[in-house]
Amino acid sequence: MRVAKAGVVGAGTMGAAIAELLAFNGIEVVLKDVDAPTVEKGLARVRSIVDDLVRYQAERAPKEVERIEALAGDLTDAQRARIAAQLAPRFSRARGDEVVARVHGVTEYDAFREVDLAIEAVFERPEVKRPVLESLDRVLPDYAALGSNTSSLSITRLARGLRHVRETLVVHFFNPPYTLPLVEVAGGVDTREDVVVETIDFLQGLKNHRYPLVPIRVKESPAFVVNRLLAPVLAEACAALEAGLASSRDIDAAMKAGAGQPMGPFELADLVGLDVSLEVAESLYREFGDPKFRPPVLLRRLVDAGHLGRKTGQGFYEYPEA
Numbered sequence: 001m002r003v004a005k006a007g008v009v010g011a012g013t014m015g016a017a018i019a020e021l022l023a024f025n026g027i028e029v030v031l032k033d034v035d036a037p038t039v040e041k042g043l044a045r046v047r048s049i050v051d052d053l054v055r056y057q058a059e060r061a062p063k064e065v066e067r068i069e070a071l072a073g074d075l076t077d078a079q080r081a082r083i084a085a086q087l088a089p090r091f092s093r094a095r096g097d098e099v100v101a102r103v104h105g106v107t108e109y110d111a112f113r114e115v116d117l118a119i120e121a122v123f124e125r126p127e128v129k130r131p132v133l134e135s136l137d138r139v140l141p142d143y144a145a146l147g148s149n150t151s152s153l154s155i156t157r158l159a160r161g162l163r164h165v166r167e168t169l170v171v172h173f174f175n176p177p178y179t180l181p182l183v184e185v186a187g188g189v190d191t192r193e194d195v196v197v198e199t200i201d202f203l204q205g206l207k208n209h210r211y212p213l214v215p216i217r218v219k220e221s222p223a224f225v226v227n228r229l230l231a232p233v234l235a236e237a238c239a240a241l242e243a244g245l246a247s248s249r250d251i252d253a254a255m256k257a258g259a260g261q262p263m264g265p266f267e268l269a270d271l272v273g274l275d276v277s278l279e280v281a282e283s284l285y286r287e288f289g290d291p292k293f294r295p296p297v298l299l300r301r302l303v304d305a306g307h308l309g310r311k312t313g314q315g316f317y318e319y320p321e322a
């Protein structure tokens with residue numbers, strides 16, 4: 001699959017980051033949301049993802065010098081110069097500007113008439129996703145692939161009756177896509193095999209800020225692999241918290257220090273968004289009816305209160321800077 005131009009609908013947490021990832025790989029991207037201010041927020045997020053990478057690269061050498069000097073005393077000018085050469089930024093401000101310039105904010109679907117691949121990353125609700133897919137279906141060229149970043153909904157149901165039903169598939173990125181390389185790819189009942197295979201091939205050729213992407217093929221099934229395993233962990237963490245087993249900080253610390261996980265279940269849920277985590281649990285429970293997937297009441301209460309995690313400044317923890 002040759003993707004010269006791509007389109008992303010939904011310029012939120014995932015959509016903006018997916019647009020950045022595509023642009024980082026040299027692809028022109030149109031990024032759509034409901035209105036101009038929301039699109040602007042998405043573009044600002046693209047800029048800040050790129051800025052973080054530029055800053056990270058620029059700081060690598062001085063930080064390494066600082067680290068070594070703290071351990072072993074002052075370095076010579078020659079040693080410093082060698083470290084500066086070895087850790088010279090590979091991603092300059094100018095390259096960052098090019099990436100940002102490849103992402104074009106739009107509010108209309110007209111801009112999707114020439115894209116080879118469109119990805120929707122709007123709210124995880126069928127009544128929001130389906131009209132977006134229908135709008136894309138009307139404007140996309142026949143050959144275009146239509147991806148959904150859904151975490152848990154049935155792609156077969158979402159794609160039913162679309163002109164692009166055979167080109168529609170799940171392309172499920174992880175948060176944040178610029179550092180997490182996994183993409184779960186799943187076709188629906190009617191998806192063409194070559195579309196799934198070519199999409200995986202295309203993704204395999206991309207890199208995020210740290211790694212080559214790792215696309216894996218999964219069967220269409222609620223929450224696929226990663227979220228299916230994570231949902232019961234969060235539910236059990238909530239049960240443990242409510243039973244007074246330990247504080248949320250200590251439960252997170254336990255899973256990091258004792259199970260080698262990079263983040264605890266509450267920190268991770270706050271990053272993912274509690275509304276997204278709840279939708280995932282609900283869809284697993286709805287589909288399988290198994291009590292191990294029952295959404296935790298505590299999670300539902302936090303969502304009812306509008307405490308959705310990092311993005312709203314409060315979830316299991318508070319984020320005053322948000």
Ligand SMILES: NC(=O)c1ccc[n+]([C@@H]2O[C@H](COP(=O)([O-])OP(=O)(O)OC[C@H]3O[C@@H](n4cnc5c(N)ncnc54)[C@H](O)[C@@H]3O)[C@@H](O)[C@H]2O)c1
Nearest residue numbers: 010011012013014033034121122123124149150151175272
């Ligand atoms: N947040 C995560 O960690 C994560 C990880 C993987 C997948 N996902 C999935 O990605 C999708 C988006 O999640 P998110 O966390 O980015 O949500 P978000 O709330 O941050 O962003 C959703 C965006 O979609 C926009 N939107 C809503 N309706 C629209 C419409 N009709 N047309 C255009 N734009 C519209 C909203 O204005 C918002 O900017 C969901 O399907 C979610 O399950 C999320």
